[in-house]
Amino acid sequence: MAELLMMGPLLPALVARMKARYRVHHWWEVADKAAFLADRGAAIRGIVTSGRFGATREVIESLPALEAIVSFGVGYDPIDMEAARAHGVVVTNTPGVLDECVADTALALMLAVSRRVCELDRFVRAGRWRGESPALGRKLGGRRCGILGLGNIGWQIARRAEAFGMDIAYHNRRPRQDLPLHYRYCEDVTALARASDVLVLSLPGGAGTRRLVDARVIEALGPDGILINVSRGSVVDEDALVCALREGRLAGAGLDVFENEPEVPAALQGMDQVVLLPHVGSSTVETRQAMADLFMANLDGWFETRRPLTPVA
Ligand code: 8YV
Numbered sequence: 001m002a003e004l005l006m007m008g009p010l011l012p013a014l015v016a017r018m019k020a021r022y023r024v025h026h027w028w029e030v031a032d033k034a035a036f037l038a039d040r041g042a043a044i045r046g047i048v049t050s051g052r053f054g055a056t057r058e059v060i061e062s063l064p065a066l067e068a069i070v071s072f073g074v075g076y077d078p079i080d081m082e083a084a085r086a087h088g089v090v091v092t093n094t095p096g097v098l099d100e101c102v103a104d105t106a107l108a109l110m111l112a113v114s115r116r117v118c119e120l121d122r123f124v125r126a127g128r129w130r131g132e133s134p135a136l137g138r139k140l141g142g143r144r145c146g147i148l149g150l151g152n153i154g155w156q157i158a159r160r161a162e163a164f165g166m167d168i169a170y171h172n173r174r175p176r177q178d179l180p181l182h183y184r185y186c187e188d189v190t191a192l193a194r195a196s197d198v199l200v201l202s203l204p205g206g207a208g209t210r211r212l213v214d215a216r217v218i219e220a221l222g223p224d225g226i227l228i229n230v231s232r233g234s235v236v237d238e239d240a241l242v243c244a245l246r247e248g249r250l251a252g253a254g255l256d257v258f259e260n261e262p263e264v265p266a267a268l269q270g271m272d273q274v275v276l277l278p279h280v281g282s283s284t285v286e287t288r289q290a291m292a293d294l295f296m297a298n299l300d301g302w303f304e305t306r307r308p309l310t311p312v313a
Contacts, residue, residue, distance in 0.1 A: 001021070001022055001023045002022050002023070002045045002046060002303050003022065003023045003024075003025065003040065003043045003044045003045060003046075004018065004022045004023065004024045004025065004044065004045070004046040004047070004048050005024075005025050005027050005044045005046070005047050005048070005059070005063065006018075006024050006025065006026055006027060006047075006048045006049070007027050007028065007047060007048070007049040007050075007053035007054065007055060007059070008027075008028050008049065008050065008052065008053035009026075009028070010048065010049075010050060010072055011072075011288060011292060013292065014072070014292040014295060014296070017292070017296055018048065018296075018299065021300070022046070022299075022303075024048070025040060025044070027059070028053075037062050037063075041062055041063055041064070042063075042064055042065055043065065044063045044065060044066060045065050045066065045067050045068070045303070046066070046067060046068045046069070046070060046299065046302070046303070047059070047060070047063070047066065047068070047069040047070070048069075048070050048071075048072075048295075048299065049069060049070070049071050049072070049079070050071055050072040050073050051071065051072070051073030051074065051075040051076060051077070051078065051093075052073070052078070052261070052279075053078065054071075054076070054077070054078025054079045054080075055069050055078070055079045055080060055084075056080055056083075057080040057082070057083035060080060060083040060084060060087060060089065061083060061087070066087065066089050067089060067090065067302065068089060068090045068091075068092065068299075068302040068303075068308065069084055069089055069090070069091045069092070070092050070295060070298050070299045070302070070308075071091065071092060071093045071094070071295075072094060072291055072292070072295050073093060073094060073098075073282070073291070074093050074094055074095045074096075074098060074153075074282075075093070075204055075205055075231075075232060076091060076093050076312055077204060077205035077206035077232060077234070079091055081312070090302060090308060090311055091311065091312045092295075092298035092299075092302070092308045092309070092310055092311050092312065093310060093312050094290075094291045094294040094295055094298075094310065095152065095310055096152065096294075096310075097287060097290035097291055097293075097294055098153075098281070098282035098287050098290070098291060099152045099153045099155075099156045100156055100287075101281065101282045101283075101284050101286075101287040102153045102156070102202070102230050102281040102282055103153055103156030103157045103159075103160055103202075104160070105230050105256055105277070105280065105281040105282075106157045106160075106200050106202065106228055106230045106254075106281075107157070107160045107161070107164070109228050109230070109254025109255075109256065109275055109277070110140060110145075110161070110198055110200070110226070110228055110254060111140065112254060112275045113226050113228070113252040113253065113254040113273070113274075113275050114137055114138045114139070114140055114143075114198070114226060114252070115137035115138070116134075116135055116137045116272075117275075118275050119135070119272045119273070120134050120135070122272075123135075138224075138251075140161070140164045140165065140166055140198070141164055141165030141166065142165055142166075142167075143166055143167075143197040143198060144166065144167045144169060144195060144196050144197045144198070145157075145158070145161040145166040145167065145168055145169070145196065145197070145198050145200060146169045146170065146171075146186070146192045146193065146195055146196025146198065146199045146200065147161075147168065147169070147170040147171075147200050147202060148170070148171055148189060148192060148199060148200065148201050148202065148203055148212075148213070149170075149171075149172065149201065149202045149203025149204070149231065150170040150171075150172050150176060150179070150183075150202070151172075151202070151203070153202045153230070154170065154200075154202040154203075155179075157200055157202055158170070158179075158183065161198075161200075166198070167182075167184075168180075168182070168183045168184070169183065169184040169185070169186055169192060169195045169196060170183060170184070170185060170186070170192065171185070171186045171187070171188065171189055171191070171192040172185075189212055189213065189217050190216055190217055190220045191220075193213075193217045193218070193220035193221040193225070194220040194221075194222075196221060196225065197224060197225060197226065198225070198226045198227075198228060199213075199217075199221050199225065199226070199227050199228065200228040200229075200230070201213065201227070201228065201229045201230065201231045201235050201236070202230055202231050203231050203235065204231065204232070205231060205232025205233075205234045205235060206232075206234075209231075209232070209234070209235050210234050210235070211234070211235070211236070211237045212235050213227070213229075213235055213236045213237065213241075214237045214240055215237060215240040215243075215244070218237075218240055218241060218244045218249070218250055219244070219249065221250060222249075222250070223248055223249055223250065223251060224251050225250055225251055226250075226251055226252045226253065226254070227241065227250060227252075227253045227254075227255075228253070228254045228255075229253070229254070229255050229256060229257055230256045230257065230281045231257060232257050233255075233257045233258040233259040233260070233261065234259060236259070238258070238259045238265060241253060242265055242267045242268060245268075245271055245273065245274065246267065246271075251273060252273035252274060252275075253268075253273070253274045253275075254274075254275045254277075255268070255274065255275070255276055255277065256277040256278075256279055256280060256281050257279050257281075258279075261278075261279055262278065262279075264276060294309060294310060297309045298310060298311075
């Protein structure tokens with residue numbers, strides 16, 4: 001039985017599947033990590049983790065027999081890829097199977113913010129309907145949807161936003177040649193924000209995109225603009241976002257991800273024009289099952305045939 005180090009608690013059903021075939025150690029529960037590594041470190045051949053727990057250089061370098069890092073989720077920004085490459089460790093993720101659900105979450109947030117769904121739900125529950133008129137929402141149709149990061153998830157967001165009658169613009173490092181001609185390419189992030197009423201973030205996290213959405217981008221989105229983030233909290237300057245929302249320089253935000261999850265700035269929690277979700281972009285029964293299946297196919301693929309299904313390029 002190959003030995004694996006699990007960095008944080010993964011889905012119980014997935015852990016049960018792993019434990020039927022591997023000996024799995026729970027890293028987060030190990031009190032004396034040095035003693036554990038001295039005892040089991042040389043036997044561990046795989047790290048199992050997620051886009052949340054990742055794998056640090058320190059852990060990678062403390063496992064001399066490490067062959068593979070198998071991750072649950074498409075984003076692998078908290079995995080030290082440089083260390084993995086340097087040590088010849090293969091890294092896998094779960095792309096493709098969650099695009100539709102993450103896009104659905106983006107649309108749910110767009111609708112919730114622009115039509116004030118959560119705010120009006122609170123209005124009804126507080127018994128305010130009898131004495132007051134509910135606030136007006138804004139229509140999505142006819143407004144401009146800017147997508148920062150038009151990859152597989154961004155494409156699903158674009159299709160859905162189009163179905164709501166929105167005009168689509170996007171920014172990637174390079175324009176894509178395979179998109180409908182009426183999708184407008186913007187040369188940089190600020191230009192995209194200026195060309196958007198709703199700016200949706202669906203790009204990878206990591207050093208290359210850290211705080212890409214800063215005070216200047218938020219300013220360009222403007223006082224009628226809405227920011228939607230289903231990618232990583234690290235992409236947004238959270239202080240600048242809070243400041244703009246507080247001062248009415250941005251109309252609203254729908255956020256599934258945050259800089260220091262599960263911490264969410266108290267200022268955001270007090271704002272009616274903001275909808276907050278606990279990083280559930282891909283969290284449906286169907287998609288979690290598909291992610292778990294792909295995760296296991298990668299894990300078994302590596303340890304049985306050295307051929308994982310979806311290694312990170
Ligand atoms: C997961 C995600 O919830 O796929 C990703 O990158 O952020 C989510 O689908 C996460 O990886 C699990 O912690």
